[in-house]
Amino acid sequence: MFSFFRKKEDKSFGEVKKEEPTDYSDATGIAEYFKNETGVTFDKQMNILNNKVMTFCKQRGINSFSKLLSLLDRDADIKQELIDYLTTNETFFYREFKQIEELVSLVKKDSSTVKIMCAPSSTGEEPYSIAIALLEAGVKADKFKILGIDINSDALNKAKRAVYKQRNVRNLSDEIVQRYFYKQDDKFILKDSIKSLVEFRLINIFDASFATLGKFDYIFSRNMFIYFDAQTKARAKGILQGMRKNQEQKIFFGHADEL
Structure with a gap:
């Protein structure tokens, strides 16, 4: 043995x-x-x-x-x-705010409930900025639905937690910060009443499943195209254009995006 x-x-x-x-x-x-x-x-x-x-x-x-x-x-x-x-990127609230102001104006003129998509949504500052700006303009919460999408799962998890630093809220007035955030030490925690207005999904615009998200009244796709070459930009633009309810409605692209 x-x-x-x-x-x-x-x-x-x-x-x-x-x-x-x-x-x-x-x-x-x-x-x-x-x-x-x-x-x-x-x-x-x-x-x-x-x-x-x-x-x-x-x-x-x-x-x-x-x-x-x-x-x-x-x-x-x-x-x-x-x-x-x-694909980790840093952004902040009320970035390129003139475009958000334009969106708010369009939504106020629309008599129906509107669907808004942010692609990409990163850590949530942009879709939450849109929600805050709409509420500040007197638009009722039941008149809009916001979807934020991204391919970065870590960024989306941070968006869902909605805990930010001073640099992320630096463009917001003290009144808006007090109205929509809790202050905890050096952190700014978004209130649940705002978090509930945005849905987040992990998805790639180039996936076949992207079309299942449906059609949208307004699309924000800011600072995503800067990572694409010319051929991919054209492809991505075509995909986003196909997601609009109204084919005459423009898509809000970032100022840094070259199309």
Whole structure:
């Protein structure tokens, strides 16, 4: 009996596990994969992408970009983590407020309940800004529905929590902050009465399921196109145009977006 176990030990002792070589030299494959999945291009930021993805891999014990690519095809969690890692953006309330004022004016003239989409919604400042601006203009809460979408699950989780810092609310007057936020230490916590006016969904505008969201009266898509090349911008614009109830209604794009 002893010799039987001894033989098994001797056999396993001789086995040598090969370690995969470390290779973070070329992130081109990751860039192509990411563009195909999200539309976001890093053509002019390959050095930045290389460094960010290398850090991403090292934090997770992934030895090479090729290994990461193979994982992305079969591990939905890793795929979402990479999307979250590469699409983190900071925004603030009442950004490019003239467009929000224009939207408020249009909504006030509309006799029906309107549907508004923010694509992307990031951490919630924009859709919540629209809700606050509408209420401040005297529009009743039951006259509008707001949907915020994004491909970044971490950003959407933050949007749902709606806990912000001073820099996020810096464009708001003290009166508006007091009316719609609770102050806790250095945090500004949005009241539930405003949070309840916005729904958030994790979805990609290039997914076939995007069309199932229905049609919208007004669409905000600010500062998303800056991450796309010309071909992807044209494709994304066509998709958003197809989501309008009224094909004459313009889409609100960010001033930084070049179409």
